[in-house]
Amino acid sequence: SQTIHQWPATLVQPVGSPLSLECTVEGTSNPNLYWYRQAAGRGLQLLFYSVGIGQISSEVPQNLSASRPQDRQFILSSKKLLLSDSGFYLCAWSPRTGMETQYFGPGTRLLVL
Amino acid sequence: GDSVTQMEGPVTLSEEAFLTINCTYTATGYPSLFWYVQYPGEGLQLLLKATKADDKGSNKGFEATYRKETTSFHLEKGSVQVSDSAVYFCALSAGTASKLTFGTGTRLQVTL
Numbered sequence: 001s002q003t004i005h006q007w008p009a010t011l012v013q014p015v016g017s018p019l020s021l022e023c024t025v026e027g028t029s030n031p032n033l034y035w036y037r038q039a040a041g042r043g044l045q046l047l048f049y050s051v052g053i054g055q056i057s058s059e060v061p062q063n064l065s066a067s068r069p070q071d072r073q074f075i076l077s078s079k080k081l082l083l084s085d086s087g088f089y090l091c092a093w094s095p096r097t098g099m100e101t102q103y104f105g106p107g108t109r110l111l112v113l
Numbered sequence: 114g115d116s117v118t119q120m121e122g123p124v125t126l127s128e129e130a131f132l133t134i135n136c137t138y139t140a141t142g143y144p145s146l147f148w149y150v151q152y153p154g155e156g157l158q159l160l161l162k163a164t165k166a167d168d169k170g171s172n173k174g175f176e177a178t179y180r181k182e183t184t185s186f187h188l189e190k191g192s193v194q195v196s197d198s199a200v201y202f203c204a205l206s207a208g209t210a211s212k213l214t215f216g217t218g219t220r221l222q223v224t225l
Contacts, residue, residue, distance in 0.1 A: 006156075032211055043202065043217035044157075090156055100145045100164075100206040102213055104156040 002027035006091050006105040013112055019064075019078040021108050023091030026072065031093040033074040034102060035066055038088040050074060051096070086112045115140045119203050119216035126193055126223050134188040134219045136177075136203035144207035146170075146179055146186040151200045151218070160188075160201070193223045 003026045013019060025031055035047045046059045048066035056066050063082050067075045074091060088109050092102040120135040138144065145164045149157040161170030166181035175190045186203060203216040 034212075044215045046212060049212060092157075094211040100211040100213075101147070101159055101162060102211060103159070104149075107156045 002093075002103065004091060004093055004103060004105040006089075006108050008108060009106065010109045011111070013081050013110065015083055015112055016080045019076070019081050019085070019110070021076040021089055021091075021110075023074040023076075023105055024072055025093045028072070028093070028095065030071060030096045032096060033068060034092040034094075035074065035076050036090040036092065038090060038107075040087070044090065048076070081112045083112050086110055115144070115205060115207055115214045117203050117205055117214055117216035119201075119219050121217075121219070122200075123220040123222055126221070128195055128223055128225055129192045130223075132188070132190040132193045132197075132221065134201055134203075134221070136186045136188065136216060138184050138186065138203075138205050140184075140205055140207045140214075142207050143181075144205040146177070147204040147206070147213070148175070148177055148186070148188050149202045149204060149215075151202065153199070157202065193221070195223045195225060197221060198223045 005024050033050045036044045038044050050056050050068045053068055064078050088107050090107045091105040094102045116139045118137050147162045148160040150160045151157050161172040163170040163179035166179055169178045177186050177188045200218045200220045202218045204213045206213050
């Protein structure tokens with residue numbers, strides 16, 4: 001069966017510090033991968049998605065970037081965090097073809113102070 | 114562009130009450146529709162889905178019917194439990210790479 005991992009689970013970072021959040025998927029190949037952000041009390045905003053290694057699409061302009069160095073690894077980064085980057089970050093995957101359901105990881109709660 | 118509108122919460126119900134959470138959508142083409150649930154402090158779990166008009170998705174006593182004529186996908190449950198307390202998100206998928214467009218979520222609180 002497929003599983004998706006995210007780490008760390010919780011992170012407190014000062015403004016201006018760098019960020020690296022990691023997501024890995026097991027039990028499947030060639031998945032589509034996604035990063036979402038959920039601000040406090042709000043819905044989910046799609047930040048990035050990837051359909052293959054090195055292929056990243058950005059949905060909104062922002063202070064973050066994403067990379068996919070391996071087929072089942074998706075990394076969310078920032079060089080300098082802003083207060084507004086605080087939130088709950090969710091990684092998700094979906095099969096490459098035939099199905100549209102996305103499966104979500106447990107999330108990383110980021111607090112920028 | 115595509116959009117999903119959900120009823121504002123929070124919704125507070127007594128245990129065993131009937132639940133309806135409204136969801137309407139705007140999309141080009143023929144989207145697939147989903148309900149996801151988020152329990153406190155956790156990620157999202159797929160609750161149910163429907164891929165074409167008149168399909169009914171169901172799971173754990175929850176149901177939703179894809180109504181193309183009213184562009185709706187309302188979530189219902191006949192008798193809620195305290196353990197159903199969570200945030201419920203309606204979503205659609207109509208574009209490339211299975212991208213999902215989410216509603217803002219509806220918080221459900223069930224009390225004894």
